[in-house]
Amino acid sequence: DGGITQSPKYLFRKEGQNVTLSCEQNLNHDAMYWYRQDPGQGLRLIYYSQIVNDFQKGDIAEGYSVSREKKESFPLTVTSAQKNPTAFYLCASSIESGRVNEKLFFGSGTQLSVL
Amino acid sequence: KQEVTQIPAALSVPEGENLVLNCSFTDSAIYNLQWFRQDPGKGLTSLLLIQSSQREQTSGRLNASLDKSSGRSTLYIAASQPGDSATYLCAVNYGNNRLAFGKGNQVVVIP
Numbered sequence: 001d002g003g004i005t006q007s008p009k010y011l012f013r014k015e016g017q018n019v020t021l022s023c024e025q026n027l028n029h030d031a032m033y034w035y036r037q038d039p040g041q042g043l044r045l046i047y048y049s050q051i052v053n054d055f056q057k058g059d060i061a062e063g064y065s066v067s068r069e070k071k072e073s074f075p076l077t078v079t080s081a082q083k084n085p086t087a088f089y090l091c092a093s094s095i096e097s098g099r100v101n102e103k104l105f106f107g108s109g110t111q112l113s114v115l
Numbered sequence: 116k117q118e119v120t121q122i123p124a125a126l127s128v129p130e131g132e133n134l135v136l137n138c139s140f141t142d143s144a145i146y147n148l149q150w151f152r153q154d155p156g157k158g159l160t161s162l163l164l165i166q167s168s169q170r171e172q173t174s175g176r177l178n179a180s181l182d183k184s185s186g187r188s189t190l191y192i193a194a195s196q197p198g199d200s201a202t203y204l205c206a207v208n209y210g211n212n213r214l215a216f217g218k219g220n221q222v223v224v225i226p
Contacts, residue, residue: 006158042119042204042216043159058213090158103149104214106158 003027006091006107013078013085014115021076021110023091030096032074033104036060037088046089049074050096078112086114117142117209121217129225134192136220138205143183146208150179150190153202153219162203163190195224 004025013019025032031050035043045058049068063082068074074093078085089110094102118141128134138148147166151159163172165181165188172179176193192199202221206214 004158040218042218043206043214044216045213048213088156092159103161103164104159105161106151108158109156111156 004091004093004105004107006089006110008110009108011110011112012115013112016080018077018079019112021078021089021091021112023074023076023107024072025074025091025093025105025107026072027093027105028071029093029105030071031094031102032068033092033094034058034064034066034074034076035090035092037090037109043090046076085112087112117145117207117215119205119207119215119217121203121205121220123220124218125221125223127223127225128195130195130197132195134190134195134199134222134224136190136192136203136205136222138188138190138217140186140188140207140215142209143186144209145183146210148179148181148188149206149208149214150177150188151204151206153204155202159204195222197224197226200224 007022033048034046037043044060047066049055065077091107092104094104120139122137149164150162153159163179165172178191181188200223202219204219205217
């Protein structure tokens with residue numbers, strides 16, 4: 001089955017610790033995105049990547065880092081600099097970000113909580 | 116800055132009634148508008164995408180309209196079923212597939 005796989009489903013972070021959320025897609029999509037969702041809030045864009053080895057900051061990039069070494073993979077690291085990391089994190093992909101009428105496909109999300 | 120508002124935040128309807136969900140956005144310079152469905156603790160599923168040049172899109176019992184000049188979209192779900200219970204999110208594409216999302220309409224269909 002083609003799709004986007006996020007892991008783990010639940011993740012706990014200790015204070016001062018960096019944690020990495022995995023996102024893998026087998027849709028052969030060029031563009032990938034990370035969103036953060038807080039209860040009762042709209043999704044907010046953290047980072048996005050239009051092509052391998054390239055990525056741009058979204059609206060709330062502080063305290064996060066990403067890499068895009070392979071087309072299929074776009075991991076997100078939540079660093080100790082992110083003081084309020086508890087949220088539901090969603091990864092998405094689209095065929096190309098430059099084409100204006102492409103649907104986004106989402107993974108099933110990772111719930112990150114602070115211990 | 117593009118802001119997206121969805122009204123009402125939550126609603127309950129008896130099974131069989133039609134659902135009407137509203138979305139408004141502040142900047143009419145959009146490429147498209149998408150409606151998504153989200154079940155609790157899950158990711159988003161795209162329901163309909165309306166291009167900026169279109170007025171509406173239909174898929175089965177779902178119909179979405181777009182009035183770009185007034186900054187509004189409406190999602191209609193005909194003959195609601197308990198399985199339609201979910202949160203519905205509206206998002207506008209303002210370039211490079213960067214989306215601005217509303218907070219969602221949380222729907223409960225009562226059997």
